[in-house]
Amino acid sequence: MTRDYPDEPADKFPGPPRTVTDREGREVELLAADASDHDGVLEMYLSFDPADRAQGIPPAREEAIEDWLDTILGEDTLNVVAVHEGSVVGHATLVPDRHGEHELAIFVLQPFQGAGIGTNLVETLLGLAQSEGLEKVWLTVERWNDPAVALYKKVGFETTEAESFEIEMSILL
Amino acid sequence: MDILLGVGGSELSYHALEETVERAQATGDELTVAIFHNEEVSADAEEIRERVETTLAETDFDATIRRLEGDSPGSELVSMAESDGFDRIVLGGGERSTLGKIQLGAIVEFVLLNSQTPVTLIR
Known part of the structure; x- marks a missing residue:
């Protein structure tokens, strides 16, 4: 399977660490994360609203979350967390697929959604990806998830496949 | 019940076969x-x-095999x-990416949206 990518690479994104103020006036730190940040990330997913799950992730049970975190915080992955007052409130991850390309996913806790944190998380993760030399990033998103689709478009993702329940989008770094 | 199971050669379709035989x-x-x-799978009909x-x-079960x-x-x-006049269509599907996101293939999606017969999706 060959995935389509935009012809032109994206502009340079800012990498971590960054501190931003969200639209609600909350100060949020955007930090690179790895397996050593497991506990804080787990804490976030344990308080994740099940209604905000997408395409089967994050898993619901703690045990399944632990298995999943082993994968997405594992070797060759890139992660950025959004931290507010010491707690992880958002997380974006890049996980290598079988073709040497990277799949992106992002989660923001419900009370922190709609305030620009997601956009900052994705941009910062793509900044980290650029500094690590990654080139091809893709994602899938449920067709009815308008806020997420709008966010990815704003950041520079282009739709490559829109015939299924899930839209596929990609960006060239 | 008369069950119609579609198998297109993906690992999930074989998993569905095993589950369906066990249940039958x-x-x-x-x-x-x-x-x-299945265009998304490199397996021929044979x-x-x-x-x-x-x-x-292996399961000592008799089923009719047909070819689409x-x-x-x-x-x-x-x-x-x-x-x-089948009572139910059964399909395997819902593959997970390495990251863990589930995606439905085009065939499963078509059947779910268009079938008047009840559909069971085995993941």
Whole structure:
């Protein structure tokens, strides 16, 4: 399977660490994360609203979350967390697929959604990806998830496949 | 019940076959396995038939095997279920990426949206 990518690479994104103020006036730190940040990330997913799950992730049970975190915080992955007052409130991850390309996913806790944190998380993760030399990033998103689709478009993702329940989008770094 | 199981050669479709045979053995359901070519999978019809026959032999279960010839297996499966009076269509699907996101393939999606016959998706 060959995935389509935009012809032109994206502009340079800012990498971590960054501190931003969200639209609600909350100060949020955007930090690179790895397996050593497991506990804080787990804490976030344990308080994740099940209604905000997408395409089967994050898993619901703690045990399944632990298995999943082993994968997405594992070797060759890139992660950025959004931290507010010491707690992880958002997380974006890049996980290598079988073709040497990277799949992106992002989660923001419900009370922190709609305030620009997601956009900052994705941009910062793509900044980290650029500094690590990654080139091809893709994602899938449920067709009815308008806020997420709008966010990815704003950041520079282009739709490559829109015939299924899930839209596929990609960006060239 | 008369069950119509579609098998297109993906690992999930073989998983669905095993689950469906196990359930049919418990309930006495009649099973028809419809073999088709799934563009998203590199397996030809003969390979798939052999694998299906092996599973049936190993589980000592009798099922009818049919072949969907056209290039729109989802549509043919839906038509076959309606014209031949099947009670249920069963399909495997919902593959996970490494990251963990589930995606439905085009055939499963077509059947879910277009079938008048109840559909069971085995993940």
